Amino acid sequence: MTLLELITKASANPEIILASESDYPIILNPDESLLNLEPQLKEGLNPNFLIQPVTGFQISRIDAEIIDWGQKFLKKLKRKLKNPHNFGADDFLGILNAFFEKIGKKVGISIGVDPSDNGYTCKLIEKVGFFMGREVVRLVLEACVVLEIWEVLETLIVHGLVEHSCYSNLVNSLVTKRKSDLLCVCVKHFSDLPSSDFLCVLKYFLSTPKGAYSSMVAVKKEWESEALLAIEKATDKSLKGKKIRMANDASILLMIAYDGFSVSELCLHYLIASMSLDELILTSAISKLNGVEIMALIQYLGKWLNKYERFPQAGPCPKASSMLGLKTCEWVPTVEDIVKCIGLVLDEHFSSLVLHPEFREVLRSIQGTVNSLALETRLCCSMANVIENLRTEVKG
Template identity: 50%
Template structure:
C-alpha cells in the first residue's frame, strides 16, 4: 500500500477513525530507501530538490495497520453496548488481535496457552509496541470497565503509557478514584512527562488517603517488606539492607507510597514546586513531618548516603524509589520557598522547623568534617 493510498483511505473513512499516523508502522528502512528513485532521470540544474518515487511499505506492515483498524472498530462498537460485552469476551478479543500481529511478525510468542490475563501480559510484553494511542485508549477503557488491573499494570510497566499523550490524560485520576494506590505508584515510577495536575493529585492522594485506599497501599508495603527481607538474606553490601529498612520502618503505609513520588526521576522540580504551593495547611504539615523523618534517618545512618542506586541491578527493585538525602533536602527547600509565611507565623509549623534545624545543623557539621578529611587525604596523596 502506497503512502497516498494510506492517506486517501484514512480520509475516506466513514467511521472517523484516528489517522494512520497514530498507529505504529513497523518499518525496515533499508529496502524502502533502496527502492526510491528519481522521478526525472535527467534532472535539471535549475532545481536543488529532486522528487523521488517508489515509496512502498511491506505487505506485513500494511496488514498490521489493517489489524489495528479492525480491532479499533470492533472494540469501539462492543464498548457502546456494555451490557452485552463481558470480561471474557474482551480478553479473547484482545488476545486474538495480538496473536494475529504475532503471526505477521513470525511468532514472537509461544502459542497454546489459555486465554487468561497471564497470557495477555505475555503477549503485551512481546507485541505491545504495535499498539497505537487510539487502540491503547480503548484497551484502558475496557480494563477499567472490567477492573482488569493486571493488564493495566503491564501497560504501565512496559512503558506503553506516556504522560504527555492524550491516552493517559485521565489515567491517574481514574486510578485515584478507584483507590488503586499500587498502580498510582507504578505510574509515578514508569510514566514519563507527568502533568502538574497528575502530580498534585498523587501528592494529595498520598498525604490524605481515603480509608478505601489502604487496601492497595498494603500491597505496596508488602512489596517493601519482601524486598527488604530478601536483601538482608542475600546482599553482601549490608548498606542496602539498612537503606531499605530506613525506608520501611516508622513510615506509615501512605508515606511508603509517597517515597515513589519524592524519589521519582520523572518528577520535574519546577512542576513539583507548583504542586507543593497548592497544598493545604494540613497537607503541608504532614509533608514536613514526612521529610523530617528522612532527615533524622540520614543523620542516624550516614553510611547509607553513598549507596549507589545502581545497586538495583542486584534485583532490588524498590531501591530506586528510596529518596536520597539530596532529594529530601531539595523537597524541603521547595516547601520553605512556597510556604515560608505559614511556617514562620504558625507556632506548630515553627516548632517542626526548629526541630528540623537541629538535625540539619548536625548533618552540615558532619559534611564539613568529611570535606576536611577528604582535603587532608588529597594532600597526603600529593
C-alpha cells in the same frame, strides 16, 4: 516544497497530523518500502546531486493488513464499550487475545505460552503490543479501567505502551478507582509526568482517601520483600568483594526506607525520589498544598532527616538493581532530595509555618536534626582537608 516548509505546514494544520496518524498508526517496516523506491526520471535534474527525488513509495502488504486489523478491532471495541454492562472482562480479553494472535502469526512471532495459562494476555502484549496504534492503545486503556483488568493495564504501563497524551486521563481514573499500587507504577515509568498529574498524585499520597489503603498493601509487600532480600544478600557468604559491600549498603538503605514509614509514605518514596524532574513542577505542586498536606509532607521529610542522622553510612546504591536485583534501591530518596524538598516547602509556605504553633513544633525538631547533620558535614570537610594535606606532605 522544502522539508522545512512541509514540517511548518503540518504543524500549522493539526488535521493533517491526525489524518496521517489515522492512516499510519503503527511504526512501518522500512525494508520492503525502501527496496521499491526508484529514482525519479525528470528533465532538468542534475545527476551529480547527492540527493535525488524518488518514486514508488508504498507501505508493505503486512503493515497494510495490520493497520486494517487495528481499525476493525477499534470499531468493534468502541461498539462493545458503548454498553459495558453486557461486555465483561472475559469478552474483552477474548477479542484482544485474538487480535494479538493474528498479528503474531502474521509477523512470525512465537508467543511461547499456552493460552490457558495465567498471564497469557500480558505475554501477548510483551511480544506484539507495539503493533497497536495510538488510538487502539487509548481504547484498550479505557477498557482496562472500565472493566478493572489491572494486570493488563500494568503490563501496558511497564512496557512503555502508554503515551504522554494518555497520562492525565489514566492518572485521574486510577485516583478515582483508588488504585494506589498502579499510581506508583505510573510514577516509576512515566518519566515526564505533567505538573497537574504530579500534584494529583502528591495530594493523593499526602491525604489518602478512604478505600485507598487496601491497594497499598502490594506496595508495602514490595518494600518489605526487597528489604528482607537485601539482608539475605548481605549475609550470603558466597558473595565477595564489591558485591558483598554493595549488599551491606543496600540492606542499610532499604532498612531505613522501610522501618517507621506508613504505607502511604512508602508510596510517597517513589514520588520524592523521582525529583529529577523540572524543579518548577515540584515548586508549583508544593505551592498548591493545603495545611493538612503541608503538615504530612513536613513530618515525612522530618522522618527522613532523622534516619540519615542516625545512619550516616546510608547512601545511594544505584548499581544494586542491576548487580543484586534490588530494584527499590533506585526509589529511595537521597539526602539531596529531602533537603531540596524542605527548601521548597519553606520557600512556598514560610508564613504559614511561622504563624501556626503546630508547624513551629515540627520545624524545631527538624532544625535540631539539620544542625546535627550540618555539624557532621563540617567535620567531614575538615577531615577531607586534613587527608588532602597529608597526601600533599607525603608527595612532597
